[in-house]
Amino acid sequence: MNYSLTISVDSIDSDFHHTCKIDIKPWHFWAKKGYKTFEVDGTHVEAYWDLRSAKFSGSPEPCTDFYVALVCDEEVVLLLGDYKKKAYKRTKSRPALVDAVLLYKKEHVFGKKCFTTRAKFDHRKKEHDIVVESSTSGPRDPEMWISIDGIVLIHIRNLQWKFRGNQTVVVDKQPVQVFWDVHAWLFCSPGSSHGLFIFKPGVQETDSDKEDSSHNDESDCSGGSRYYSTQSHSKASQFCLFLYAWKIE
Incomplete structure (x- = not known):
């Protein structure tokens, strides 16, 4: 199987x-170890x-025993993988003051059901197993199940309407x-388009939340002070998973 890694700046x-x-x-004779240089706005x-x-x-995506490092001005600005010591030794560069954050992940998967x-x-926290199953053919109404770690969390009946x-x-x-x-699963020819699933940590902002926010802004303007518990108002993860599911015959 061929793999590729793309770094965009x-x-x-x-x-x-x-x-x-x-x-x-x-x-077997191609060494999976290498080095490349390029310039961004005149910077090496x-x-x-x-x-x-x-x-x-x-x-x-590799899970262990590797590293990919991006170096600028003798600083490792991006480091992926668990071979961190080997990466610092090879690049002879100092670690970044702030760790890189994974903002989103896009993945294309292919299957029948x-x-x-x-x-x-x-x-x-730990990595989770995500499974999407569907039944879109046959005499019964189409259905869909979304499971995480073996537990069905979402079951959609009458998928043709939902x-x-x-x-x-x-x-x-x-x-x-x-x-x-999953409109394409039901109304497009197989393989011509994909279903899209997005998994985003955190809760969706409601209208009442927006009203509370506007009220808070008014109280701030009037000179009042408001304090929040860092535990109850902790920031949700910024990570977002985009899963493109292609149905094939």
């Missing part, structure tokens, strides 16, 4: 967009990677918003 001051693509060949940027011992677990992936909704929707579920004591759009 966007300029803040201009529309410049640089992409560095790393192809991981399956050939270096990319290092070592995927020789990388292990995969049912996903095109079942689509699976894995994701972390909180980097401090092909778009959203629901909030609780995963490991954490609320997660789930959005779906």
Whole structure:
């Protein structure tokens, strides 16, 4: 199987967009360790990677025994993988003051009735198994099930009328918003388009929340003070999973 890694760097001051693509060949004589350099707004940027011992677990994304490092001004501005000591030793650069944050993940999966992936909704917690199953053919009305860690959290009956929707579920004591759009599964030819699923930690803002926010703004203008518990108003994870599910015959 062929793998590739793409590093994209966007300029803040201009529309410049640089992409560095790393192809991981399956050939036994191709060393899965390398180095590339490029420039962004006149600044020298270096990319290092070592995927020789990388292990995969049912996903095109390596899970252990690898590193990918991006270096600028002798600082490792982006570091992926668990071989951190090896990365710092090879790059001879200092760690960044702020760790990189995974904002979103896009994944394309293909199947007839079942689509699976894995994701972390909180980097401090374990990875979760996500399974989407569907029944869109036959004499019965179409249905869909969304399971996380083997537990069915969403069951949609009469999918022909509810092909778009959203629901909030609780995963490991954490609320997660789930959005779906499977119009293509029901009304397009197989393989021509995909169903889309979005998993976003946190709860959806309601109209009452917006009203409370506006009231809070008014009280702030009047000179009052308001204090919040950091425990009850902790920030939700910014991570978001986009799952593109392609139905094939």
